[in-house]
Amino acid sequence: MALMASTRREVDERSFPLFIYILAPLLALGLQSLVTLHFLRFGMLDLPLMVVVYFAMARRNPVTATLGGAAVGILQDALTHQPIGVFGIAKAFIGYLAASLGVRIDTEAHGTRLVLTFLFMLLHNGIDWVLVRHLLAQPLVWNWLHELLRAAINALIAVVLFALLDRARIRE
Template sequence: MLSAATRSDPEIQTHPFLVYVLAPLLALGLQSFLVLHFHSFAILDLPLLVTIYFAISHRHPVVGTITGALIGIAQDALTRQPLGIFGICKSIVGYLAASLGVRIDTENHLTRLILTFCFVFLHSGIDWLLVRRLLAQPFVWGWLHESLRAILNALAAVVLFALLDKTRRREY
């Protein structure tokens, strides 16, 4: 396992402040619009993908947790989900993504694909756990559907992450 000290990380990667604000807002708006008008797009979770990207690229667990919580609470406000469910799910995923971003090379597309697949599946599991077990509300879980959802989100993440990579500032 690679640690942060042994991994070559010659540059600090940041984004302009506008990207930190506009990317989550655009993801939330696009997600709401697409799901409202085209129900089949509900399989994609653009706010989750933005959370994962900023968490693994920033590599700081506290920032990943706060990013996930803010994006999740904003998504909760736009859905029928009880307020706080997506906030909890995305803050856990943000924390884990940032923690792994410190330990492994997340610049590789295959690594990003695998991590996103796992995080989408984890997000769905936490969502099920909170809604079904904690709130005792009906929640249908289908392994095939969740696997397909994780695969499609992981493939979309590779494209989205490549686009967001183009907005990075590099400081030496």
């Protein structure tokens, strides 16, 4: 598995139809909201984060990934009762990181996607925990086992989701 980008094709930016950029985050938010209503364990997943990571790695543009991550995070914050900005900060940072890594790392391979998503998920939850627990002084429990399991499940789901989103890519 090549971790570094070795060909021009691998470092090219991927482009998608415009509605995909709008529809995918909204669909992720809607599904997350609706499915969790009937399956409580679905709340372990973070579909908006997967979308942010995917577009960041596909577009390989840190600025748009940062702004996109912030926007999706704010939307997600708006659905919760916590102050606006918690998920926004976390997802903006993850978007920036994913886009920056996407320039240097081959993100087409499933293994790379699996590992990266696992790490991004852990980092995202860590940032979230720091902000909520230490900045907002609200009760939030950190359980390593739970977080690792959650990150692993999200990574597995992300690999499938990324493969589906690859089909929406504009072929050159």
